[in-house]
Amino acid sequence: MGAAALGWAENDRGKEDNRKAAQYVRMSTEHQRYSTENQADAIQRYAEERGYQIIRTYSDAGKSGLRIQGRAGLTQLIEDIEAGQTAFKTVLVYDISRWGRFQDADESAYYEYICKRAGISVEYCAEQFENDGSPMSTVVKGLKRAMAGEYSRELSQKVFAGQSRLIELGYRQGGAPGFGLRRMLIDEAGKPKGILSRGEHKSIQTDRVTLVPGPDHEIAIVNQIFESFVHDGQSEVEIAAELNARRIKTDMDRSWSPAVVRQILTNEKYIGNNIWNRNSFKLKKRHVRNDPSNWVRATGVFEAIVNTDLFAAAGAIIGSRAQRMSDEEMLEGLKETLEENGFLSGIVINEAAALPSSGAYQSRFGSLLRAYSLVGFKPDRDYRYIEINRRLRGVHADIIRDTISGVEAVGGQVDHNPQTDTLTINEEFTVSVVIARCMQTGAGAFRWNIRLDTGHLPDMTIVVRMGQMNELPLDYYLLPTFDMTKSKLRLSENNGLSLDAYRFDDLTHFFDMAARAPLLEVA
Known part of the structure; x- marks a missing residue:
């Protein structure tokens, strides 16, 4: 081939490389109007009209556009571009809002600048302007970015107003009902539909949940707790010990603790009040404890x-x-508690009968850490994990027991190995149960670290993801060992089809797997 022909061929390859593109798609929720598939269809039409060849897709399904944390697709795109590991020269995005609804418009511009600095352009397929770097496109992009962020702020305010209205109407916004109370499901017209059992949720969007009195014997125990505390002068420690001696379980089917007793003594739902917005996490910013004047309160609902x-x-x-x-007395009591336990935590303080609540220490000294420092305690680790781990060991035992009962209820057979805590179901397959503690990152996202049992190699692992407070299970993952390529997993709130295909709200699906029909029925 001659030099001229070789030059033309190289020039053609260069032009071909310049027409290679990647697409980025994102949606916030499953109900969003513009799903990732619809975005991809629109981007494909745009690419065909402009002569682009899409060779790579970066996707964030079910992810908020308020920040980049948790958006694996956009993060990977930026990392690939910065590392120079791309075979494309253009990134196609449906519109500016899909790139992100960042509350700081400069952050959105920064990620686009990273692409531009690497010689990769970003084109917005559904916008009415060309992203060509002209003064007009720069002005319009700045305005669109600000509008995208403002949309989220306005939506946040509308959602907050809507939730506040539901609270004022006496509707429950999540959480366990508490000992002595039950959750009642009501329809759009306000008619009761039935009591929700533990772990059950509403299935129709227009349905609501409110609180109603529970069984008479639980109501009597709640009132006895108040009488013992107010009239008999008993402490939370003494009341909890008495209830445990009588073998009475909490609504979570656990033993009583001073903290649980205090929670009953201080929760206004027992006098009919509905309170919300004690804490907030607006626009994916840091969790904050709100002043009581900002709480949403409805009395007598x-x-x-x-x-x-x-x-x-x-x-x-x-x-x-x-x-x-006095401050000195509070600190002296805290110091004595430190000497008794060897460490301090909010739970330790709340369960110490002689001390005010951990909230009182926060209010008096600004934070628990400052109170700790004033008594010479500098935590080198988060000692809350000690208490949480103790609680989760009880949850693990409860799940094992409930799993055995559930399998036997559908006619299955279970052999429990107490040494390994593995279950053999119907002499066919083995199961291990793993409790995944909920942890919060510095950015406010929730994560679950899971270590699968590689020693005994069960056929399946039941992973129980705990809720934010590590009090109740959030959901369950039924993970077949054959399909798991890693022994350690780190779950986010949403994990994609490869993992979430194994996610279930309860263990009904597992019990169906273990069910055995009578021989006459099979015949």
Whole structure:
């Protein structure tokens, strides 16, 4: 081939490389109008009209556009571009809002600048302007970015107003009902549809949940707790010990602790009040504890099961503990508790009968860490994990017991090896149960670290993801060992089809796998 022909061939290859493109698609929720498939269709039409060949797709399904954290698709795109590991010269995006609804418009511009600096252009397929670097396109992009961020702010305000309205109407916004109460499902017209059992959720969007009194014997116990505390002068420690001695379980089917007793003594739902917005996490920013003046409160929207005066008397006793103690007395008590336990945590403080609540220490000294430092305690680790781990060991035992009961209820057979805690189902396959603690990153996202049992190699692992407070299971993953290529997993709130295909709200699917039909029925 001659030099001229070789030059033409290289020039053609260069032009061909310049027409290679990647596409980035994102949607916030499964119900969003512009799904990733619709975006991809529109981008494909744009690419065909402009002569682009799409060779790579970066996708973030079910991800908010408020920040880059948690958006694996966009993060990978930026990392590939910065590393120079791309065979494309253009990134195609449906519109500016799909690139992100960053609250700082400069952040959106920064990620586009990273692409431009690497010689890769970004084109917005559904926008009415060409992203050609002209003054007009720069002005329009800045305006569109600001509008995208403002949309999220306005939506956040509307959602907050809507949730506040539901609270004022007496509807429950998540969470367990509590001992002595139950969750009642009601339809759009306000008619009761039935009591929701533990782990059950509404299935119709227009349905609502409210609180109603529970069984009479639980209501009697709740009132006994208040009477013992207010009139008999018993502490939370003494009340918890008495309930445990009587073998009475909490609504979570666990033993009582002073912290659980105090939670009952201070929660206004027992006098019919609905309170929300104690803490907030707006626009994916840091979690903050709101001032009581900012709480959304609705009075008398539930049927009270405790006398209002009795509740107020209990609150006055708890509040007076901190009020009547000087800073020095509070710190001295904290120091004594440190010497007794060897470490401090919010749970340790709440379960110490002689101390005010951890919230009182936060209010008096600005934060628990400052109170810790004033008594010479510098945590070299998060000691909350000690308490959480202790609690999760109980959850693990509960799940094992419930799994055995569920399999036997559908006619299956279970052999439990107490040494390895593995279950053999119907002499056919083995199962291991793993509890995944919920952890929060510095950016406010939730993560679950999972270590699969590689020693005994069960056929399946039931992974129980705990909720944000590590009190109740959030959901369950039924992971077949054959399909798992890694022994350690790190789950996010959404994990893509490769993992979420194994996710279930409860263990019904597992019990169906273990079910055995009678021989006559099979015949």
